[in-house]
Amino acid sequence: MKTVIRSTTLADKLLFIALTTAAVAGIFYSREAMPKGSDVIIEVDGRTAYTLALDTDRVLSVPGPYGNTVVEIKGGRVRVKEAHCPNRLCEKQGWITRGAIVCLPNHIVISVGGKTENLPKGLDAVTG
Amino acid sequence: MKAVKVLTVLLLLTATAVSCSNGPVEYRKTKPLMDTIVTITVVSESDRKADEAIESAFSVISRFSDKIDFFKHTSELSAVNRNAGIAAVTVSPETLGVIERALYIAKISGGAFDPTIGPEIRMWDFAKKVRPSDEEIRKNLPLVNYRDIVVDRSRSTVFLRKRGMLMDLGGIAKGYAADLALADLKKEGIAAGIVAAAGDIRAFGLKPGGEAWRVGIMNPRQKSKADELIATARLSNKAVSTSGDYERYFIENGRRYHHILDPKTGYPAAGCRSVTVISDDGIFADGFTTAVFVLGPEKGMRLVRDCGADALIIDRDGGVHTTPGLKKMVAFENGH
Numbered sequence: 001m002k003t004v005i006r007s008t009t010l011a012d013k014l015l016f017i018a019l020t021t022a023a024v025a026g027i028f029y030s031r032e033a034m035p036k037g038s039d040v041i042i043e044v045d046g047r048t049a050y051t052l053a054l055d056t057d058r059v060l061s062v063p064g065p066y067g068n069t070v071v072e073i074k075g076g077r078v079r080v081k082e083a084h085c086p087n088r089l090c091e092k093q094g095w096i097t098r099g100a101i102v103c104l105p106n107h108i109v110i111s112v113g114g115k116t117e118n119l120p121k122g123l124d125a126v127t128g
Numbered sequence: 129m130k131a132v133k134v135l136t137v138l139l140l141l142t143a144t145a146v147s148c149s150n151g152p153v154e155y156r157k158t159k160p161l162m163d164t165i166v167t168i169t170v171v172s173e174s175d176r177k178a179d180e181a182i183e184s185a186f187s188v189i190s191r192f193s194d195k196i197d198f199f200k201h202t203s204e205l206s207a208v209n210r211n212a213g214i215a216a217v218t219v220s221p222e223t224l225g226v227i228e229r230a231l232y233i234a235k236i237s238g239g240a241f242d243p244t245i246g247p248e249i250r251m252w253d254f255a256k257k258v259r260p261s262d263e264e265i266r267k268n269l270p271l272v273n274y275r276d277i278v279v280d281r282s283r284s285t286v287f288l289r290k291r292g293m294l295m296d297l298g299g300i301a302k303g304y305a306a307d308l309a310l311a312d313l314k315k316e317g318i319a320a321g322i323v324a325a326a327g328d329i330r331a332f333g334l335k336p337g338g339e340a341w342r343v344g345i346m347n348p349r350q351k352s353k354a355d356e357l358i359a360t361a362r363l364s365n366k367a368v369s370t371s372g373d374y375e376r377y378f379i380e381n382g383r384r385y386h387h388i389l390d391p392k393t394g395y396p397a398a399g400c401r402s403v404t405v406i407s408d409d410g411i412f413a414d415g416f417t418t419a420v421f422v423l424g425p426e427k428g429m430r431l432v433r434d435c436g437a438d439a440l441i442i443d444r445d446g447g448v449h450t451t452p453g454l455k456k457m458v459a460f461e462n463g464h
Contacts, residue, residue: 015206043160069221087199089163094255094376097350099326100165108159120344120357124169124335127361127404128346128370 039069040078042071043109044115054078054097054112078112098126150338152320157182159448162193162302162325170313170321171336181316185309185323192308193250195223196297205297209246213291216280224284226297226304227277229411233300234274237431240329242391246294247271249389256378259385265394268292272391288398302328303369310410330367330410336337340364348372348402348442359440359460366457367410371417372402388421399424400443406457407437425449 003031008016042050042062052058054076061068069090077095085105093101100111119126155178156169168185172178197203204219211217215293221229230243247268251260276289288295303324309323310330313332320333322341331341340362347358361368373396377386392395403421407413420428425443432451440458441449448464 013210013463089199092253092255092376094378096345098356100160102160102163104160109165111165121343122342123360124322124328124331124341125167126344126346126373127327127329127355127368128344128348128375128402 003037003077039112040073041109041111043111045107060108064103064108066106069103069106069108078110080110132275154336155179155182157186158187161189162197162305163328164302166305166309166326167324168309168313168321169324170318171333177317180238181313181318183233184316185312188308188312189305189325192222192305195220196226196301198294198296198298205295208288209294212288212293216278216283216287218286218325219285221284221371222308224279224281224286225300226411227286227295228279228281228380229304230297230415231277231279233412233415233419235289236435237416237423239274239391240422240427240431241415241419242272242274243295243297243299244272244274244277244288244293245299245389245391247292248394249296249387250294252385252387252389254378254387256377256384257380257385259380270395272394284310289402299418300411300415300464302326303330303367303410305410306330306410325410328367328369328410328414329363332365332411333361334364345370345403345404345440345458346372346374346459348374349446350374353411355463357461358442358464359458361404361406361458363406366406366408367413368404368406369410369413369417370404370423373400374402374422378406378422388418390422397422397424398444400428400441401446402442403428403452404440405432405437406439406454407435412437 002105008030040052040054041048044062052073054073057074059070061070061071067084072081074081077097079095080090080101083091083103085103090101090103096112100109102109152171152173154169155175158165158167168182168188170178170181195204198205200206204223208217233241242259271293273292278287278292292413305325306323306328307330310332313321322331329343331359335341343361343363344357345359345361345433347355350356371388373384373386385395388397400421403417405413405416420432420439423431425441428441429449430437438454
């Protein structure tokens with residue numbers, strides 16, 4: 001092993017250090033780069049239909065068995081602006097910045113930070 | 129150069145071995161249930177076993193939800209409400225169980241938590257800033273009284289004495305769902321996990337590394353993304369729930385109108401911004417948050433202590449109140 005190390009040039013050593021640093025940094029960088037609750041995920045029938053930025057204001061219509069559900073993202077919050085399901089619980093829930101709005105009749109789930117990948121770093125759940 | 133390659137490969141192999149080592153790991157699944165998101169995490173050595181256990185627990189919650197859904201015409205709770213002032217209704221053991229516990233919390237809190245708040249809460253629409261008139265609120269108040277719920281355990285029946293009464297179990301149902309799910313997970317052979325029915329959470333056992341589960345507690349007056357949490361709790365074999373005036377609310381003429389109504393007045397309770405309760409059971413954590421919120425910090429803290437639970441109360445001025453036991457489980461974020 002000593003012979004092997006002695007036979008390496010300075011460039012080899014530098015390259016080794018660079019590769020090691022890059023590999024270790026990559027592990028941390030990939031963790032840091034995970035979403036941090038800034039996405040609005042809209043699922044229809046259990047499948048992700050839209051992934052939208054929470055910090056970009058927009059209004060969109062999501063079709064369902066009870067017609068279009070109008071979802072509004074504004075000022076870092078999201079709400080169901082208009083729904084036509086029987087109890088309109090989703091509409092009554094108002095604005096959220098975290099958690100989920102569920103419209104069971106329309107099979108729509110709108111979540112912000114409620115999913116695993118959107119939990120704040122190192123947490124298993126959030127209460128509130 | 130060859131040595132460098134060998135060393136690099138060795139390094140990468142070691143990293144892979146560490147990350148792929150055998151032994152129990154966490155499995156997590158999410159499902160929309162009870163008009164919210166339910167997330168179940170379990171510790172298991174087998175993904176098949178974990179998946180079966182989680183799906184079984186989801187089914188338990190789904191079946192329970194169908195029975196106590198306030199808005200579902202076919203639920204047992206709807207049958208009880210439709211027959212208010214008319215007849216006693218036979219219900220399942222789960223429904224009877226949750227109603228009996230709701231009555232216990234109502235009694236012990238002197239009615240600060242009252243599951244018959246239905247006639248008042250249904251008149252509010254916090255998303256559309258609709259509030260009932262003083263006259264409407266006053267008119268419905270006689271219908272809010274947990275003493276008018278008659279439970280006959282031997283016959284498994286529930287009767288609401290007055291016509292127009294409406295029982296709403298929303299204040300404790302998710303906590304109880306977490307309890308039911310946990311019992312089912314244990315039955316399926318799972319020794320550790322965490323069930324989160326939105327913010328009503330029950331943790332058991334320890335994480336694979338031997339640590340307690342980490343649960344963030346929301347800041348009721350969040351100003352930025354960095355300010356989202358007020359504290360973090362480390363929990364094992366405990367339940368935690370939070371009620372806050374920031375969940376469903378509107379502000380009119382500088383006054384905040386939120387969804388936690390005082391059953392004695394019909395108006396939003398004004399003593400607290402948020403209440404977090406840590407208890408052994410989900411249903412009590414969930415029910416006590418509402419009761420403590422309505423009672424306010426002083427009386428609320430007394431109730432929590434008398435019941436052997438722990439609490440974190442943020443009062444209406446932002447003051448922090450905690451039980452001595454809470455400090456062992458909770459670490460506050462910087463600046464709080």
